[in-house]
Amino acid sequence: MSYRARFENQIAVMKQDGRYRTFIELERIAGEFPAAIWKRKDGEARRVVVWCSNDYLGIGQHPDVLAAMHEALDNHGAGAGGTRNISGTQSQHVRLEAEIADMHEKESALIFTSGWISNLAALSALGKLLPDAVILSDAGNHNSMIEGIKRAGIEKRIWRHNDLAHLEELLLALPPEQPKLIAFESVYSMDGDIAPIADICDLADRFGAMTYLDEVHAVGLYGPQGAGVAEREGVANRLTFIEGTLGKAFGVMGGYVAGPTVMIDVIRSLADSFIFTTSLCPHLAAGALAAIQHLRNDPALREKQQRHVKMLKDMLKDAGLPVLDGPSHIIPLMVGDAHACRAASDRLLEQHGIYVQPINYPTVAHGKERLRITPTPFHTEEHMRQLVDALSAIARESLWPSLRVEAVA
Numbered sequence: 001m002s003y004r005a006r007f008e009n010q011i012a013v014m015k016q017d018g019r020y021r022t023f024i025e026l027e028r029i030a031g032e033f034p035a036a037i038w039k040r041k042d043g044e045a046r047r048v049v050v051w052c053s054n055d056y057l058g059i060g061q062h063p064d065v066l067a068a069m070h071e072a073l074d075n076h077g078a079g080a081g082g083t084r085n086i087s088g089t090q091s092q093h094v095r096l097e098a099e100i101a102d103m104h105e106k107e108s109a110l111i112f113t114s115g116w117i118s119n120l121a122a123l124s125a126l127g128k129l130l131p132d133a134v135i136l137s138d139a140g141n142h143n144s145m146i147e148g149i150k151r152a153g154i155e156k157r158i159w160r161h162n163d164l165a166h167l168e169e170l171l172l173a174l175p176p177e178q179p180k181l182i183a184f185e186s187v188y189s190m191d192g193d194i195a196p197i198a199d200i201c202d203l204a205d206r207f208g209a210m211t212y213l214d215e216v217h218a219v220g221l222y223g224p225q226g227a228g229v230a231e232r233e234g235v236a237n238r239l240t241f242i243e244g245t246l247g248k249a250f251g252v253m254g255g256y257v258a259g260p261t262v263m264i265d266v267i268r269s270l271a272d273s274f275i276f277t278t279s280l281c282p283h284l285a286a287g288a289l290a291a292i293q294h295l296r297n298d299p300a301l302r303e304k305q306q307r308h309v310k311m312l313k314d315m316l317k318d319a320g321l322p323v324l325d326g327p328s329h330i331i332p333l334m335v336g337d338a339h340a341c342r343a344a345s346d347r348l349l350e351q352h353g354i355y356v357q358p359i360n361y362p363t364v365a366h367g368k369e370r371l372r373i374t375p376t377p378f379h380t381e382e383h384m385r386q387l388v389d390a391l392s393a394i395a396r397e398s399l400w401p402s403l404r405v406e407a408v409a
Contacts, residue, residue: 018338018369019360024349026050030066033058033378038355048349049383051356051373056221056329057301058378060251065290069252072286080279084268088278092285097256099292103227104242106258110268113280115216115245118255119144120151121271122243123212126181127152128270133179136170136209138162138195140188145214149183161188164199171207180209181240186229187217190364190372192330197230201238210240220249221302221329226295246288249302250295254280254288304377305329308384312375315388321395324370331373332359333391341369344394352390 014020026048027037033055038048059065072092082088093111100109112118123145127133135149140161149156157174159167167182174180182204184195197213204211215228223231228244230236241263246254257267268274295301309329316323316333324332335341341358348354356371364370375384 017361018342019362024355024357026355028061030061033061034376034383036355038349046353048353048355049379049386051354051375051379051387052371053374053376054248055251056249056374056376057251057295057305058376059220059249059291059295059301062251062291062294064294065251065287068290069283069287072283076282078283079281082279083275083277084279085275090279090282090285092282092289093279096285096289096292099289100244100256101258103225103292103296104231104244104258105227105236106242107261108264109256109258110264110274111246111280111285112255112257112274113277114253115243115247115255116144117273117277118243118245118257119214120148121273122241122257122267123148123183124151124153124273125267125271126212127154129266130154130179130181133181134174136167136180136182138184140191141183141185142189142214142216145183145185162193162195164196164203167200168203171203171209174207176208180204180207181212182209183212183214185214185216187215187222187328187330189217189330190359190368190370191324191332192326192328194229194327197233197239198235201235205238211238212241212243213239214243216243216245216248216255217328217330219244220291220295221305224299226292226299226302246284246291250288250291252288252291253284301377305375308375308377308379311381312373312379312384312387315384316391319388319392321388321391329374331375333371333373335369335371336367338366338369341371344371344391347394347397348390352386354387354390 025039029035034050036048036050038046080088080090097109097111101107112121131154134155134157136157136159137149138161139158157170159170182200187194201211213230218228220226222229230239241257241259243257246252313323313331322334324334335344338360341360345356345358348356356373359372360369
């Protein structure tokens with residue numbers, strides 16, 4: 001058997017389908033976000049503007065965050081030294097968890113090495129505790145939630161994305177005494193739409209279900225303290241669990257789950273991917289804590305970001321470009337073809353010094369390929385005009401199947 005041939009064939013198929021993933025090597029420049037240095041394969045280095053970063057507020061380069069990380073690194077070294085159970089629980093972890101719990105109006109919180117791991121760990125642990133339960137999962141949920149639900153090994157039901165009537169129908173079909181957990185997101189990362197959180201909580205109350213809300217693409221960005229959409233809508237206290245990340249709007253690395261102390265203790269005690277993983281480096285925890293504290297006390301960055309999101313959306317619409325309009329900070333620009341999406345991204349980078357990563361299958365469905373744009377407080381109006389002009393030029397070159405070329409001619 002030729003194992004190598006099988007691997008080569010798989011790569012060839014992915015390239016043919018337009019779903020082979022390439023990585024752009026970048027060097028972020030402290031103090032100059034969203035600019036970065038693109039390290040080309042030919043050895044040339046070029047300055048580019050990044051339009052697809054998940055560091056939504058540029059907080060990863062904030063002086064308070066960098067100072068906290070430097071101090072922790074100088075005082076405590078690079079690593080945590082072990083798992084949380086074996087010498088790896090540092091004071092930075094304890095303070096960060098207390099801050100997260102307070103931010104989300106919960107009794108306790110638990111941090112992980114990533115948001116992906118936090119979903120996997122929490123959802124799978126809940127399945128171990130409640131083997132007779134059923135998880136009702138929104139069809140648009142992230143891969144990490146899907147994998148956590150699979151690993152839970154319990155009954156599951158998939159409800160159509162943001163479809164409350166379908167969720168109610170599924171709840172009505174379940175025995176009243178059966179334990180239930182409704183799992184969903186606040187901001188969905190590809191379309192940028194937002195869940196009807198209060199209405200879902202109403203159904204949960206009516207049917208005696210727990211709720212698990214993923215706020216990964218909302219924490220730092222919404223609500224008076226940046227605690228997410230649930231805080232903005234005044235319903236954080238109604239949710240059983242709130243999950244989030246430290247690697248997007250908080251600009252560092254890691255993930256967490258917040259909820260009732262006894263339930264967080266169960267996750268801490270049962271989740272394999274927490275128990276057997278070296279804990280987050282102390283300097284990362286210190287940086288995340290500084291980021292959260294800054295954003296809780298100063299809304300200026302998220303307010304400026306929202307103004308920039310609206311400005312860019314209006315400019316894209318005025319140019320006739322195919323924006324999938326939504327209520328969040330995520331701006332999907334629909335392309336509808338994997339090869340065209342890659343070609344548009346390459347053209348932006350090579351000819352215009354603009355980096356927007358193409359989003360293709362399996363991240364989105366076939367025919368829903370897109371460029372996913374994430375404006376920040378540090379993108380200027382000049383940056384926006386350059387982006388819109390470059391996209392319009394690409395559209396005129398007939399690289400965009402979803403766009404009527406004459407609309408921007």
